Amino acid sequence: MKRNVLIIGAGGVAQVVAHKCAQNNDILGDLHIASRTKSKCDAILQTVADKGAMKQDGVFTSHAVDAMDSAAVAALIREVGAQIVINVGTAFVNMTVLDACIETGAAYIDTAIHEDPEKICETPPWYGNYEWKKRALCAEKGVTAILGAGFDPGVVNAFARYAIDTYMDEVTSIDIVDINAGSHGKYFATNFDPEINFREFTGTVYYWEDQKWKETSMFASGREWDLPVVGKQKAYQSGHDEVHSLAANYPQADVRFWMGFGDHYINVFTVLQNLGLLSEKPVTTAEGLEVVPLKLVKACLPDPSSLAPDYTGNTCIGDLVKGTKDGAPVEVFVYNVADHAEAYAEVGSQGISYTAGVPAVAAAMLVASGEWDAKTMKNIEELDPKPFFTILDDIGLPTRVEFNGKDTAWNA
Known part of the structure; x- marks a missing residue:
């Protein structure tokens, strides 16, 4: 032990x-x-x-x-x-x-x-x-x-395996959906390290489909999901860690990741990106200071841990897994719902x-x-x-x- x-x-x-x-x-x-x-x-x-x-x-x-x-x-x-x-x-x-x-x-x-x-x-x-x-x-x-x-990655990987092992003979698709329907009351903030958060969304969105890697761009592919507790929410196809291991372990299945974003987040993100403020490459100011724009934006945004006291609402994160059982199509949604206020009360x-x-x-x-x-x-x-x-x-x-x-x- x-x-x-x-x-x-x-x-x-x-x-x-x-x-x-x-x-x-x-x-x-x-x-x-x-x-x-x-x-x-x-x-x-x-x-x-x-x-x-x-x-x-x-x-x-x-x-x-x-x-x-x-x-x-x-x-x-x-x-x-x-x-x-x-x-x-x-x-x-x-x-x-x-x-x-x-x-x-x-x-x-x-x-x-x-x-x-x-x-x-x-x-x-x-x-x-x-x-x-x-x-x-x-x-x-x-x-x-x-x-x-x-x-995600983590529990959603386990959700996929559980759904496949329990309900299916063959798996055909795994769609991971991450919705944060909570509100932190700030004009704009990220829920975890802004630098890591933005880096996820400024590059190519890779997904696994038809047993090969395919590409799209952030916010180019979106759909509405109707989920437990949080209801109807818009989510966009994003690149994410678990797609890469699930595609290796279940290569016969299409594997995609979807994350929920509101219009305000998308608007602010788009402005920051178009201005070059989400770049990880250094720039030099007129005063001769070398600055990494992404790190500057991170320094200006609220620390994610500071959001906790005023956060309300719920998250819903789960896997919609489709496949076949005894030759017939089946689908199952395995998920968790978490409450921001309850989390703060327990662990701050x-x-x-x-x-x-x-x-x-x-x-x-x-x-x-x-x-x-x-x-x-x-x-x-x-x-x-x-x-x-x-x-x-x-x-x-x-x-x-x-x-x-x-x-x-x-x-x-």
């Missing part, structure tokens, strides 16, 4: 992970959190203390580390005796943290695919450009690496951070118990979804299923 967890990162998702680890420290053991700015970690630990989140008395300490320095991360893993590392720092640090885990033997868990700061929307499959290159080494050294253990974070952070802790608990301690690299759909759903049900993200006109719990 693996115990003792090191959390990398100190943003909104890290706060959720910290609270959920604390609530389950009887399973996860000693807890540590590290970021380049230790004071941010200390602030998160204070929220854990204020909520009385620790299930039992135990260790929860903060540390400073530059997660871009693999040797420094490895040294910290050894110092604190961490056997599980939950990486919820920026996606730019995935590979250095993964390398540290491979060096030390600690299990690695992240919530998003690695990104190179100098590149946007690389050629598919994205995982093949980075993490998957370390798969053979993980297997050779017996290191567990669970990739994309957030909600908004619902987007909550849905991203809770699954990573569920994955850590499964690694700790041995059920997901794979001793190699896995994407979520390559692991048994049922124990994952069982823990998610218990710790705040219940799974629902719409099938044949009925809406039930997944295990009803």
Whole structure:
């Protein structure tokens, strides 16, 4: 049984992970959190203390580390005796943290695919450009690496596998739909790191259809979805992490990702993009200052964690999976609905951070118990979804299923 967890990162998702680890420290053991700015970690630990989140008395300490320095991360893993590392720092640090885990033997868990700061929307499959290159080494050294253990990617990957295994002989399509029907009351803001958020939408939108990669552009393909709780919502086809692993594991199926956007978001985004303010390339001002426009926009926007106190409404994220059973067509919608205000009341974070952070802790608990301690690299759909759903049900993200006109719990 693996115990003792090191959390990398100190943003909104890290706060959720910290609270959920604390609530389950009887399973996860000693807890540590590290970021380049230790004071941010200390602030998160204070929220854990204020909520009385620790299930039992135990260790929860903060540390400073530059997660871009693999040797420094490895040294910290050894110092604190961490056997599980939950990486919820920026996606730019995935590979250095993964390398540290491979060096030390600690299990690695992240919530998003690695990104190179100098590149946007690389050629598919994205995982093949980075993490998957370390798969053979993980297997050779017996290191567990669970990739994309957030909600999307993460839980939606498990939704797909569950729908296919439970209801189908063959799968023909997987459409992932992410709707945030909440309101944060700001003129304009992103629900997670603005730099990462915008980078997702400024490049080519890749999707898998007819057993090959196809391309479109952001906001070029949209449709209205009628979903539980949030009702009718417009969503647009977007590029996203899980499309790349699901396409590899279910190559016979069309795989697409759809994200909800309001007209106001699209208008502001379009103006920023047309002005060149979403570029990751440096520009020089008339005064001789070198500035990266995207980083400037990020600095001017609200910190996503600051949105939590006033956030209201719900998210609905799920998979519409189609296929055949005994030669007849079937379709099933597997989903979760989360409430922003409830998330804030429990852990002091908004619902987007909550849905991203809770699954990573569920994955850590499964690694700790041995059920997901794979001793190699896995994407979520390559692991048994049922124990994952069982823990998610218990710790705040219940799974629902719409099938044949009925809406039930997944295990009803």
